[in-house]
Amino acid sequence: MNYYSYFGNAAGDPTKGYYSYDVGTWHMIVLNATGSFIPCKAGSAQETWLKADLAAHHNMCTLAYYHQSRFSSGGSGNLAAYAPWWTDLYAGGADVVLSAHDHDYERFAPQDPLQNSDPTRGIREFIVGTGGRSHSGFHTIMPNSQGT
Numbered sequence: 001m002n003y004y005s006y007f008g009n010a011a012g013d014p015t016k017g018y019y020s021y022d023v024g025t026w027h028m029i030v031l032n033a034t035g036s037f038i039p040c041k042a043g044s045a046q047e048t049w050l051k052a053d054l055a056a057h058h059n060m061c062t063l064a065y066y067h068q069s070r071f072s073s074g075g076s077g078n079l080a081a082y083a084p085w086w087t088d089l090y091a092g093g094a095d096v097v098l099s100a101h102d103h104d105y106e107r108f109a110p111q112d113p114l115q116n117s118d119p120t121r122g123i124r125e126f127i128v129g130t131g132g133r134s135h136s137g138f139h140t141i142m143p144n145s146q147g148t
Contacts, residue, residue: 018046020053027059029094031066031085042084050085054092064089065098069127071115073138073145074102077127087113090123097125104136109144117144 004014012019017032032046040046054062069077070086089097090113110122141147 025060027057027062029064033066033068040081047084050088062094063096064094068101069099071125071142072102072127073106073142074104075139076102094123097123099127102127107146109146111144115143
């Protein structure tokens, strides 16, 4: 079933695929990582929206989620295409990024956009791709990975 048919208005504008909402003290940001359809590069409409959304919301905690991982020890991660988002999320004080695509589970200690450890301001990333049809292992362990 189509994502937008299933979730209706809660899924945001189907021509964009990115939106945000609040749950208690958390600000949730949904980003469309289907870059061939909705560009995620610096200066794109989505990246401009992300910066404005972060500036407009000063919740206690911020979580962003999208499909593929910026950093990952699995076979599909370390996608530089998402570097502008990570930079914006870091500058905006985001706490957590949740992604998947790799069919594994991995978590990272808080880190900055250059993948340096930053326990004070860094973003903690979780890759939770364990609901897929198969599971895969790690290829090269990335800096700040805390494994499984």
